[in-house]
Amino acid sequence: MKLEKLLKTIEIEEFYGNSEINITGIAYDSRKVEEGFLFVCIDGIDEDGHAYLTKAFENGAVCALITKKVSLPFKNYVRVLDGRIALAKLADCFYDHPSKKMTITGITGTKGKTTITKMIKTIMEYSKLPTSSSGTLGMFIGDEHIKTTNTTPASLDLQQFFANSLSNKINHVVMEVASIALKQKRVQMIDFDIGIYTNLAKTHIGKREHEDFEDYLLSKTQLFNLCKVAIYNIDDPYYERMMYQKSAKPLTYSVNNKQANIYATNIHKDGVYTTFTYNGLDKVITVTYTLPGQFNISNAIAAITASLLMGASNEGIINGLAKTTVKGRCEVLDTNTPYMVMIDYAHNQSSLLKLLTEIKEDVKGRLIVVFGCGGDRDNEMRYEMGEIAGNHADYSIITTDNPRTEEPISIINMIEEGMKKTNGKYIKIIDRTKAIKHALEIGKANDLIILAGKGHETYIEKHHVRTHYDEREIVNNLLKEIL
16 A cells, blocks of 8 residues: 555654655554554554664565654554554545445443453354454454554554455454543444443553543543444443433443343342343343343343344353353352362452352351452552452451552552451462362362452463463462362
């Protein structure tokens, strides 16, 4: 593609060189640059792309897009004010506007994004409507799994993902849309058909993401000016803020509020099974699935609604939900023990509260929770998680999660301060494997042991180093040792 065609899509502050040169690809990572590429400099949280201009040139880049006046090895360069917006527009143009040729659903909110994404993808496939997905668990195009670092990848990666889906004759996409991705304009040029709002809680506040809760909330709202139809959870207290002055056509849903456009009736729980009747969009559909908790009823309602709008069949909805399992979300392990072991991603106060309160009513024995709290995040969350566990679990084991640049014991001690406000029984064990071993050793018949915080993650991050850590493997190995 000619550079001139790409440049027409962006606002230019300064250009130097030959606009007639051919651009064979775009990259924002100098390691991915090949001959004939346009290299886009992104000023990130940890690194500045301008520092890699020479490396990009050596790897074959023929033009650079910059946001600062720096010395350049390039004969061709373009300077813009906002590199992220420019990258989104350039990627959309380079891949020939793929999102306009697809049906795309985006999901935002603190909790539920991954589960709803998996529900929709499974429903659509049982409706014989092949669907790609992108989110915390990675990108999926047919049988291909592409690992990703972020819940919502960069705009360039997303546009390539859409184009590759189309080339595989997949015309539907469901994706998680993180608040930081909205703030950083990663989804700026995506033509969303449907947007879903799940809920909002005080999380992701800190030096790396959002300076305060208001910034977090306002970032989330941006999705609903990018989509045609917006599906809002009115059981969440912030839904009106999400809806305020947004251009999307609104639809509301609720677990049991019949004033919503879509709601559930005939709710019945039996062990790991949940059954309810979906009412909305002129449909009445009774479904049964194996994800516990009222929050998963809410997730299922949102998933059914979006799937219907994307063309799913009643049969596809019934069979798809029945077969939906989500790694790290209320994931019950096959342990062959008299007690049950569950892995869940609950890593903040709202998710831990929902998990413990909604599952406890179905536990015949004790509810034992192993949890910690991530480093470099809001300190207040630690006290609150300790208080929540103390009030709702029968026994808590406070341990390490992802300490990042902090010392684990300092985080654990903050959690303990919240725990001390309750009468909850607890122990502190810094080593997460030893904490899990303790839980397995004390487990009795009908107990439920929840390993909270890691979920789908298969690593522990400390001082910018990720060490392999899969709780499924840990539990399996410990049970061989214990039993």
